[in-house]
Amino acid sequence: GSAADGLGGAVNSLGMQMTLIPPGEFVMGASETDIDRALEGVDRETQGWYVSEIRNSLPQHPVKLTRPFWLAATEVTVGQFKKFVAATHYKTEAESDGKGGGQYGATGSKQSPEYNWKTPGYEQQDNFPVMQVSWNDAVEFCNWLSQQERLPPVYAHNGTQWQIVPGYGYRLPTEAEWEFACRAGTTTTFFW
Numbered sequence: 001g002s003a004a005d006g007l008g009g010a011v012n013s014l015g016m017q018m019t020l021i022p023p024g025e026f027v028m029g030a031s032e033t034d035i036d037r038a039l040e041g042v043d044r045e046t047q048g049w050y051v052s053e054i055r056n057s058l059p060q061h062p063v064k065l066t067r068p069f070w071l072a073a074t075e076v077t078v079g080q081f082k083k084f085v086a087a088t089h090y091k092t093e094a095e096s097d098g099k100g101g102g103q104y105g106a107t108g109s110k111q112s113p114e115y116n117w118k119t120p121g122y123e124q125q126d127n128f129p130v131m132q133v134s135w136n137d138a139v140e141f142c143n144w145l146s147q148q149e150r151l152p153p154v155y156a157h158n159g160t161q162w163q164i165v166p167g168y169g170y171r172l173p174t175e176a177e178w179e180f181a182c183r184a185g186t187t188t189t190f191f192w
Helices: 032-039 044-055 078-088 135-148 175-183
Strands: 009-011 017-021 024-028 061-065 069-072 101-105 108-112 155-157 162-164
Touching (some): 017 175, 024 175, 061 175, 069 175
Antiparallel strands (some): 009 017, 017 069, 024 061, 101 108, 155 162
């Protein structure tokens, strides 16, 4: 069960603080000015990657979210993911595919079997966001958490791919839901 905190939020059985996001309208995506600002101070070598990523958010367009939704106040933590793995003996794709996860830094990127959610390549604590998990790993976590909360899972695997099925269980937010929540009612590049 969930315990309401009186601020439009609840805490689930894993101790995740959930925040109720109301319906609303906003302009989704980045403007040309946002792109120019994002590229300030970025070296030329890195600019190409940034430009292609940022351009995915063009053109800006109005979006209306018609239903409220619950969103975790923080990313899933290492400690929360650890409980999922302990209960299910789940192996992430980085652990099971033989390739491992990736390490990204100023000198480039490196993929290695040594990198996974338990060993991301740096010291971590249980309250850190879990890293080195794939979309598929996140979906497995969502389905498990839905079962823990006695909610119908939102994802079903048909043998070759995942499908979204009707239900009120845990799921990943849509891109529009994520951006709407992150904007926190603002119209600026950053909510602050």
